[in-house]
Amino acid sequence: MAPKSKKPPPKPQPKATTTTPNWPPLRPLLPAADLTLTPLLTDQIYLIRNFLPSTLCKTYTSFLASLPLTTTPGAPKKDEALRVNDRFQIDDARFAEMLWNTTALKELITTRFEEDEHGYEQDHSYGEDGTISPALAERARQLWGGDPLGLNPNIRIYRYSAGQFFGQHYDDTNNITLPPPNSRSKATPARTTWTLLIYLTSCTGGETVFYPEPTRANRNPEPITVAPEAGMALLHRHGDHCMLHEGAEVTSGEKWVLRSDLVVPR
Numbered sequence: 083m084a085p086k087s088k089k090p091p092p093k094p095q096p097k098a099t100t101t102t103p104n105w106p107p108l109r110p111l112l113p114a115a116d117l118t119l120t121p122l123l124t125d126q127i128y129l130i131r132n133f134l135p136s137t138l139c140k141t142y143t144s145f146l147a148s149l150p151l152t153t154t155p156g157a158p159k160k161d162e163a164l165r166v167n168d169r170f171q172i173d174d175a176r177f178a179e180m181l182w183n184t185t186a187l188k189e190l191i192t193t194r195f196e197e198d199e200h201g202y203e204q205d206h207s208y209g210e211d212g213t214i215s216p217a218l219a220e221r222a223r224q225l226w227g228g229d230p231l232g233l234n235p236n237i238r239i240y241r242y243s244a245g246q247f248f249g250q251h252y253d254d255t256n257n258i259t260l261p262p263p264n265s266r267s268k269a270t271p272a273r274t275t276w277t278l279l280i281y282l283t284s285c286t287g288g289e290t291v292f293y294p295e296p297t298r299a300n301r302n303p304e305p306i307t308v309a310p311e312a313g314m315a316l317l318h319r320h321g322d323h324c325m326l327h328e329g330a331e332v333t334s335g336e337k338w339v340l341r342s343d344l345v346v347p348r
């Protein structure tokens with residue numbers, strides 16, 4: 083019998099050494115009081131218009147264009163959506179923290195998620211001291227899949243030029259570990275429950291399109307289409323209850339997106 087050929091030992095892989103970007107400050111911003119988290123489809127898709135003002139979006143896109151973006155290969159791995167865009171990915175817990183705390187996101191998600199466009203909350207009341215009522219806290223847990231802790235440090239930047247797109251897919255929940263905020267605290271086991279997309283430009287085409295499941299009552303539901311708008315944030319539920327969605331082909335201009343996820347305790 084021929085001797086088994088011995089595989090050479092694996093070569094040590096060089097460690098990825100992408101340095102964290104020197105993100106421009108998140109200024110100017112609109113105060114949370116001027117913004118609303120608006121349901122597009124209750125329990126599934128929410129929008130925050132003017133989440134980042136257009137001046138800040140311009141600062142960001144010119145900064146992001148200086149990062150080493152790589153074009154994703156056209157041939158996806160098994161179970162992966164066909165996507166063609168230029169991307170940059172970095173684990174940056176400090177930036178994720180900054181996006182959560184210095185913008186209106188934390189306040190909108192934790193206390194102002196059931197307001198209508200006039201700022202009136204719908205069913206629940208706040209406690210007398212301004213804290214949220216137990217009913218509202220319970221509704222928040224139900225909606226977000228737990229008590230929101232912050233954003234996924236896994237920050238992804240996408241640039242789609244004309245002809246580029248992200249094919250139909252579902253987004254998965256991921257188990258992550260949030261690093262300790264200081265040397266005296268511990269890391270927190272967490273999981274992602276909602277996708278956060280922040281559009282930094284408007285463009286032609288490039289809509290994020292959601293496909294509702296057909297039901298007996300409606301066998302052919304209309305897709306829900308979101309046209310990118312500079313500075314608008316979109317949140318959609320992911321994991322087991324994720325809707326099938328895609329990033330449609332950009333036909334002119336450039337679509338820039340910053341992606342992270344909402345994170346809850348695991």
Ligand SMILES: O=C(O)CCC(=O)C(=O)O
Pocket residue numbers: 240248253277279288289290291327328329330339341
């Ligand atoms: O770019 C888009 O509109 C969609 C992006 C997306 O689906 C994703 O990041 O998972």
Ligand SMILES: [Fe+2]
Pocket residue numbers: 251252253277327
């Ligand atoms: Fe997605």
